[in-house]
Amino acid sequence: MHSRKRVVTRSTVALANARAKGHIDTLRAKLLAFEANPAGDNGYCGYCTHITPDRIGGAAITSAECGLCDATMTFGSTSVDTTCPGCARDNGLCRHCAADIELKERRNPYPFQSASKSTTNEGRE
Numbered sequence: 001m002h003s004r005k006r007v008v009t010r011s012t013v014a015l016a017n018a019r020a021k022g023h024i025d026t027l028r029a030k031l032l033a034f035e036a037n038p039a040g041d042n043g044y045c046g047y048c049t050h051i052t053p054d055r056i057g058g059a060a061i062t063s064a065e066c067g068l069c070d071a072t073m074t075f076g077s078t079s080v081d082t083t084c085p086g087c088a089r090d091n092g093l094c095r096h097c098a099a100d101i102e103l104k105e106r107r108n109p110y111p112f113q114s115a116s117k118s119t120t121n122e123g124r125e
C-alpha cells in the first residue's frame with residue numbers, strides 16, 4: 001500500500017490551517033451548546049444532540065429492533081437509534097446511544113432491569 005504524494009505548497013498550508021481552525025471552532029461551538037443545554041433534545045442526550053449529531057448516515061431506509069422491547073423502528077438513514085422513544089423515555093435513556101439521558105451513573109436500577117427480572121442479563125454490556 002502506498003499513499004499518493006501530497007505536495008505541500010504555501011496554499012496547502014493555508015488550507016490545512018483553515019481546516020484545523022474551523023474544526024476547533026466547530027468543536028468549541030458544540031461544547032458551548034452542550035453546556036447551555038446538557039439535557040439534550042427530543043429524547044437524545046446532550047452528547048448525541050450537540051457533540052455527535054451524526055444522524056445523517058447513509059441514505060437507505062433502515063429498520064432496527066429496540067434494544068429493550070420487541071418494537072421494530074424504521075429510519076430514513078443507516079444511522080439508527082438504540083431504543084424506541086417509549087423505552088428511552090420510560091428508562092431515562094438516550095434513544096440514540098442509550099446512555100443515561102443525563103449522562104449520570106445511577107445507583108438505583110433502571111426500570112428495564114426489574115421489568116424482566118432476569119439474572120442472565122446482569123453485568124452484560
Ligand SMILES: [Zn+2]
Pocket residue numbers: 066067068069070071083084085086087088
Ligand atoms: Zn422499546
Ligand SMILES: [Zn+2]
Pocket residue numbers: 044045046047048049094095096097098099
Ligand atoms: Zn445519546
